[in-house]
Amino acid sequence: MRQTIVRNVAxxxxxxxxxxxxxxxxxxxxxxxxxxxxxxxIGAYLYLYAVNPNWPIGAAPPDLWPGTAEVAVYLLxxxxxxxxxRAAHRQDLAKVRVGLIVMAVIxxxxxxxxxxxxxHLNTRWDxxxxxxxxxxILGLHTTHLATDVGDTIVLAVLMFTRxxxxxxxxxxxxxVFYWNFVVLAWLPLYVLLDWxxxx
Amino acid sequence: xSIAAEPREIRDDVLNGLQLSTQLERVWRTPxxxxxxxxxxxxxxxxxxxxVTAFAFLLLGGILAILMRVQLAGPEKxxxxxxxxxxxFTMHGSTMMFLxxxxxxxxxxxxxxxxxxxxxxxxxxxxxAFSYWMFLFGGCFLWISFALNVGPDVGWFAxxxxxxxxxxxxxxxxxxxxxxxxxxxxxxxxxxxxxxxVFKLRAPGMTLDRxxxxxxxxxxxxxxxxxxxxxxxxxxxxxxxxxxxxTRFYDSSSGGHPLLWQHLxxxxxxxxxxxxxIPGTGMVSAILATFARRPxxxxxxxxxxxxxxxFLSFGLWVHHxxxxxxxxxxxxxxxxxxxxxxxxxxxxxxxxxxxLWDGRPVYRTPLLFVIGFIVIFVLGGLSGVMVASxxxxxxxxxxxxxxxxxxxxxxxxxxxxxxxxxxxxxxKITGRMLSESLGRWNFWLAFIGFNVAFFPMHILGLIGMxxxxxxxxxxxxxxxxxxxxxxxxxxxxxxxxxLLVNVIYSLRKGELAGDNPWSASTLEWATSSPPPPxxxxxxxxxxxxxxxxxxxxxxxVVAGLSAERREVLLTSLAEAxxxxxxxxxxxxxxxxxxxxATTVFFIGSIFTPWAVLWGTPPMAVALIGWxxxxxxxxxxx
Numbered sequence: 001m002r003q004t005i006v007r008n009v010a011x012x013x014x015x016x017x018x019x020x021x022x023x024x025x026x027x028x029x030x031x032x033x034x035x036x037x038x039x040x041x042i043g044a045y046l047y048l049y050a051v052n053p054n055w056p057i058g059a060a061p062p063d064l065w066p067g068t069a070e071v072a073v074y075l076l077x078x079x080x081x082x083x084x085x086r087a088a089h090r091q092d093l094a095k096v097r098v099g100l101i102v103m104a105v106i107x108x109x110x111x112x113x114x115x116x117x118x119x120h121l122n123t124r125w126d127x128x129x130x131x132x133x134x135x136x137i138l139g140l141h142t143t144h145l146a147t148d149v150g151d152t153i154v155l156a157v158l159m160f161t162r163x164x165x166x167x168x169x170x171x172x173x174x175x176v177f178y179w180n181f182v183v184l185a186w187l188p189l190y191v192l193l194d195w196x197x198x199x
Numbered sequence: 200x201s202i203a204a205e206p207r208e209i210r211d212d213v214l215n216g217l218q219l220s221t222q223l224e225r226v227w228r229t230p231x232x233x234x235x236x237x238x239x240x241x242x243x244x245x246x247x248x249x250x251v252t253a254f255a256f257l258l259l260g261g262i263l264a265i266l267m268r269v270q271l272a273g274p275e276k277x278x279x280x281x282x283x284x285x286x287x288f289t290m291h292g293s294t295m296m297f298l299x300x301x302x303x304x305x306x307x308x309x310x311x312x313x314x315x316x317x318x319x320x321x322x323x324x325x326x327x328a329f330s331y332w333m334f335l336f337g338g339c340f341l342w343i344s345f346a347l348n349v350g351p352d353v354g355w356f357a358x359x360x361x362x363x364x365x366x367x368x369x370x371x372x373x374x375x376x377x378x379x380x381x382x383x384x385x386x387x388x389x390x391x392x393x394x395x396x397v398f399k400l401r402a403p404g405m406t407l408d409r410x411x412x413x414x415x416x417x418x419x420x421x422x423x424x425x426x427x428x429x430x431x432x433x434x435x436x437x438x439x440x441x442x443x444x445x446t447r448f449y450d451s452s453s454g455g456h457p458l459l460w461q462h463l464x465x466x467x468x469x470x471x472x473x474x475x476x477i478p479g480t481g482m483v484s485a486i487l488a489t490f491a492r493r494p495x496x497x498x499x500x501x502x503x504x505x506x507x508x509x510f511l512s513f514g515l516w517v518h519h520x521x522x523x524x525x526x527x528x529x530x531x532x533x534x535x536x537x538x539x540x541x542x543x544x545x546x547x548x549x550x551x552x553x554x555l556w557d558g559r560p561v562y563r564t565p566l567l568f569v570i571g572f573i574v575i576f577v578l579g580g581l582s583g584v585m586v587a588s589x590x591x592x593x594x595x596x597x598x599x600x601x602x603x604x605x606x607x608x609x610x611x612x613x614x615x616x617x618x619x620x621x622x623x624x625x626x627k628i629t630g631r632m633l634s635e636s637l638g639r640w641n642f643w644l645a646f647i648g649f650n651v652a653f654f655p656m657h658i659l660g661l662i663g664m665x666x667x668x669x670x671x672x673x674x675x676x677x678x679x680x681x682x683x684x685x686x687x688x689x690x691x692x693x694x695x696x697x698l699l700v701n702v703i704y705s706l707r708k709g710e711l712a713g714d715n716p717w718s719a720s721t722l723e724w725a726t727s728s729p730p731p732p733x734x735x736x737x738x739x740x741x742x743x744x745x746x747x748x749x750x751x752x753x754x755x756v757v758a759g760l761s762a763e764r765r766e767v768l769l770t771s772l773a774e775a776x777x778x779x780x781x782x783x784x785x786x787x788x789x790x791x792x793x794x795x796a797t798t799v800f801f802i803g804s805i806f807t808p809w810a811v812l813w814g815t816p817p818m819a820v821a822l823i824g825w826x827x828x829x830x831x832x833x834x835x836x
Contacts, residue, residue: 001714001725002753006740007403009768009777010210010759016779022322022399022769029391029425037429040463044433044448047459057454125446129454132446136437154823163828167782 015167017089027174031181034144038185041140042192045133049196057128061197066117067190070110074183077106081179088172093164096172100156103179107149114142134193141182141189148182151175211737212758219736222762227319227732229786238786240324241732245331246310247628252331253303256338258695260294263287265692268652272685274673284669285352286371290345292355293375296471297382298338300613301424304478305389307620308417310628312393314723314730315411317402317739319767320783322395323388325790325825330388332794337381340802344374351375354667356468357438359449359460364442373442373805376435380801383428383435390424393417400767401775402722403757404741411721412488412495415502416481419509423470423477426513431467434460444808458523465516473512475609477505479616480547483569486616486623487551489719490566491558494745497550504543504550511540521592530589537587541580548573563717564638568619571646572611579607582657597667600660606653618645618698625702626716630728631709637701644694651687655680720745725754738768741775789825796821 018024049055084099118138123131155175159168211219229239239245266287270279279287313321321327344350351371353362362372397410397418410418438460440446447453449460484495495501517525517533551573560566582604586592595601618641625633664677671677715724724747726735737756743749757777760766765783770776796817803810 003737003756004753005212005737005758006755007757007777008212008759009757009780010212012759012768012777012780014766014780014782016769019772020769020778022395022781025395025398026323026391029394033387033391033425033429036426037433040430040433040466044437044459044463047462048448048454048456051456052454125440125444127447127453129447129450129456132437132440132448132455135446136433136440136448150819154826158827163830165828 015170017170017173021170021174023171023174024177027178031178035181035185037140038137038189041133041137042188045137045192045196048129048133052129055130056123056134056197057130059123059127059130062117062122062134062194063120064194066113066120067194070113070117070186071190073106073110073113074186077103077110078180078183080106081176085173085176088169088176091166091169093159096169097156097159100152100159100172100175104149104152104156107145107152110145111142111149114138114145130197137189137193141186144182144185148175148179151178208761208763210758211760211762214762219762220731220733223733223736224731226763226765229732234788235786237791238328238788240320240328240784240786240790242309242313242321242324242327243628243730243732243734245324245327246306249302249306249309249331249334250628252335252338253299253306256294256298257303258699259342260291260299261692261695263291263294265688267291268685268688270669271671271681273682274675274678275670279669281669282352285667286345286348286350288667289351289354289375290341293341293351293378294338295609296355296475297378298334298341300475300609301386301471302334302382303617304417304420304475304613305386305393305424307478307482307617307624308393308420309389311624311723312396312414312417313400314627314726314734315414315721316397316400316405317722317725317735317741318396318400319734319738319765321392322400323392324784325787326388327392328787329790329794330385330392332791333381333388333797334385336794336798337378337385340381340798341374341378344370349374351378356464358464359438359441359457362438363449370805373439376439376442377801377805379431379435381798383432384797386424387428390421390428393421394425397421398772399769401770402739402741403768403770403775403777405770405775407773408498409741409744412484412498412501413481413721416477416484416505419505420474420477420481423474423509423512427467427470427474430463434463434467437463439805443805458520461520461523462516465519466513468519469516470509470512472605472608473508476612477508479572479613480505482616482620482623483551483572485719485721486565486569486619487554487558488745489623489717490561490563490569491554492561493554493558494720494748495550496553496557497546498744501547501550504546507543508540511536511543515540515587518587518592521589522596534587534589538584541584544580548577563622564633564635564642565619565623567639567642568615568622568645571642572615572619575607575611575615575646575649579604579609579611583608595660597665598660599656599664599666602666603653603656603660606656610649610653615645618642621698621702623717624723625705626712627723627728627730629706629709630712631705632712632716633701633705633709637697637704641694641697641701644690644697648687648690648692648694652684652691653687655684655687659684715747718747718751720748722746785829787825789821793818793821793825 080099080102084096087095087099121134125131125135152175214222229235229241229244270276309321349370351374353367353372357372357375360366397414437448441448447455449455449457488495514536515533518537521530586604622633622638659677659680712728714727722739737758740755740757760780766780767783768777769779769781771778800810800814800818803814
C-alpha cells in the first residue's frame with residue numbers, strides 16, 4: 001500500500017506525566033483490580049458478619065491504638081508524598097531524593113506499626129472465621145504496603161545512580177500516585193477491622 | 200542529559216521504502232536462537248505461543264471429553280474407575296475454562312489488538328511475556344499433577360465442604376486452587392495490557408467511534424477480567440488457607456460458611472462465561488463485516504449491548520445457587536436479571552442478521568462458522584432463559600440438561616467463532632491460506648457432530664440423568680441417547696483432527712495469502728502477512744471506521760518516530776491525538792526469571808507455609824532486575 005505522510009510527530013516529548021503516560025494507566029489498572037480484591041474481601045467479611053449471631057467470634061475486638069496510629073501516619077504521609085510529587089514534576093533531583101528517603105522511612109515505620117497491629121488483633125487466624133477474615137484482610141493490605149515500600153526504596157536507590165534521568169521523574173510520580181491508593185484503601189479497612197466489631 | 204545535546208538520531212521521516220523496513224526490522228526483531236526464544240517481548244511471538252499453547256490444552260481437554268464419552272456410551276462400563284472419572288471431569292472443566300477458553304481469547308487479543316489499533320507492540324510487553332510464562336507453568340503444573348495421580352477431583356468449581364481438608368485429605372484440591380492463582384495472574388496481566396493498549400496506543404485519528412468492534416469486545420472483556428478475577432483469587436486463596444494453615448472460612452463449626460464459597464466462586468464464575476463469550480462476539484462482528492461486504496449494522500448498538508452485557512453479567516451469579524435455599528425475593532431478582540441479559544445479546548443477534556440480510560454474503564469457511572454460531576448460540580440462549588426460571592432450574596439442576604445448555608452457549612458462543620477466527624486470521628499470522636475444501640468438511644463435521652453430541656443431553660437431563668456420574672444402570676433407559684451422544688462426540692472430535700491436518704498441511708503447502716486476502720477493512724490487513732517485527736513501517740492515521748474500505752490504495756501515515764530504537768506513539772484517550780513518543784522495552788530474560796521465581800513460590804506454598812518467606816526474596820530480586828534500567832538509550836532520556 002502506498003503511504004502518504006500526513007503528519008510529523010518528531011517534536012513530541014519522549015515521556016510525560018499522569019494520564020498522558022502509559023505507566024500511569026497501568027498503575028490505574030492495577031489499582032482497579034486490587035481495589036476490587038479489597039472490595040471482595042470486605043464483602044466476605046460482611047457476609048460472615050451477617051450470618052454469625054455473635055461478632056467478633058470468641059474474641060475481643062482488636063486494640064484500637066495500632067490501627068488508629070496508622071491512620072494518623074498515613075494521613076500525614078500525604079504531605080511529604082505530595083511534596084515529592086511536585087519536586088518530581090519540577091525535575092528537582094535533590095528534593096526528590098530527600099522525598100523518596102522520607103517516604104521509605106515512613107513506609108518502614110508503618111510496617112513496624114503493622115506488626116503491632118497483628119499482635120493486637122486479639123485473635124488468631126485459626127480461632128474462628130472472624131479471625132480468618134481479619135488476618136486475610138490485614139495480610140492483603142500489608143502486602144500492598146510492603147510492595148510499595150519496596151518499590152520506593154528501589155526507586156530511591158535508583159535516583160542516586162547514573163540512571164536518574166528525566167524520565168525517572170515520571171516513575172516517581174507514579175509511585176506517589178500508588179501510595180495514595182495504599183492510604184485510601186486503608187481508611188475503610190480501618191473502620192471495618194477496628195470499629196465494626198464494636199458495633 | 201538533555202535530548203538536544205545528543206547527536207540527532209535517524210527517524211522514519213528521512214528513510215523510505217526498503218531502507219526503512221530493513222532498519223526497523225533490525226531494531227524490532229526478536230534475536231534468533233534460544234536467547235531470542237526465552238527473551239522475546241514481541242506481542243506477535245508471545246501471542247502465537249499463547250494461541251498454540253491454548254490449543255494444546257484444548258486437545259488435552261478434548262481427549263478427556265472423549266474418554267468420558269467412551270465410559271458413558273453404555274451402562275455399567277468399566278473403562279474408567281469412579282476415581283479416575285472424577286479426576287477426568289474436573290480436569291476437563293478446569294482445562295477448558297482456565298487453560299483454553301479464557302487464554303485463547305486473550306491470546307488472539309495479544310496478537311491482534313496492537314495490529315488492529317495500528318501500533319508496534321502491546322503496552323507493557325515484558326508483562327505480556329511474564330503472563331505467558333505464568334500461564335504455561337500453571338497449565339503444566341496442573342497436567343503434571345494429573346499425570347502423577349494428584350489431579351483435582353472436586354469439580355471445576357471445587358465446592359466446599361467436599362474440597363475441604365476433612366473430605367479431601369489429599370493434595371488434589373490444592374493443585375486446583377494454585378492452578379487458579381497462576382492462570383488468574385496471567386489473565387489479569389493481559390487485561391491491564393489490553394486496556395492500556397486500547398486507551399493509549401491507538402493510531403492517531405482512531406477516535407472511540409472508529410475502534411474496530413473486535414477491539415471494543417476485547418476492551419470490555421479486559422474490564423470484566425479485571426473486576427471478576429479478583430473474586431476467584433480471594434476464593435482460591437481462602438480455600439488453600441483453610442486447607443494449609445487451618446483458617447476457618449468454610450468451617451461451619453467455627454463461624455465459617457460453605458455458601459460463602461459459592462458466592463465468591465460464582466461472582467467470578469458467571470462473568471467468566473461472558474469473558475469467554477464477548478470476545479466470540481467480537482470475532483463474529485469482524486468476520487461478518489468482511490464476508491457480508493458491508494460494515495456491521497448498528498455499530499453503536501453492538502457496543503452498547505456489549506457494555507450492557509458486561510455490567511449485567513455481574514448481577515446474575517446467584518442463579519447458579521437457586522437450589523441452596525435462597526430467600527424468594529433474591530431468587531426473583533436474579534431470575535429477572537438472568538432473563539434481562541438476553542436482551543442485549545438478542546440485540547446483537549439482530550444486528551448481525553441485518554448485516555447478512557443487507558450485505559452480499561460470501562460463504563467462505565469463516566462465515567460458515569459464524570452462521571453455525573448464530574444457530575447454536577440461539578439454542579443455548581433459549582435453554583438459558585429456561586434455566587433462569589427458578590421452578591425449571593430446580594427440576595433440571597445438576598442434570599445433563601444443564602450440561603447441554605452450557606455446552607451450547609460456550610461451544611456455540613465461543614468455539615465456533617474461534618474456529619471461524621482461526622480460518623479468518625490464519626493467513627495474517629502465517630502468510631498462507633487454510634484449505635477451503637478441508638474447511639468446509641471441518642465446519643459440517645463440527646456442526647453435525649456438536650449437535651448430535653449435545654442435543655440428546657437436553658433429553659437425558661429432562662428424563663433425570665444427573666451430571667458427574669461415572670456410570671448408570673441399564674434399567675434407567677439412558678443407554679441409547681448416551682450412545683448417540685458419544686457417537687456425535689467422536690464426529691465432533693474428528694472435525695478438530697481435520698482442523699489440525701488443515702493447519703499442518705497449509706503451513707507448508709497453503710496458498711500464499713498476500714496482505715489482505717479477504718479484502719477486509721481493518722488495519723491488521725494494511726501490513727504484510729505475517730507482519731514484520733515492527734508491524735507497520737510508519738504508524739497509520741485513521742480517518743474512517745473502515746480505513747481500508749475508505750481508501751484501498753493509499754494509507755495516510757505519521758512520520759517522526761525513531762528508526763534507531765524501539766519507539767511507539769501514545770495518543771489521547773478519546774480523540775487519539777498524538778501526545779508522546781514513548782520507548783518500548785527491549786527483549787529481556789527477567790520476565791521468565793520472575794515467572795520461575797513466582798512458580799517456586801506458588802508450588803512451594805502448597806507444601807509449606809514457609810515458602811511465603813523464602814519464596815519472596817527471589818521474586819523481589821527478579822522484579823528489581825526487571826525494572827532496573829539497562830543503560831540503553833531509551834532508558835536514559
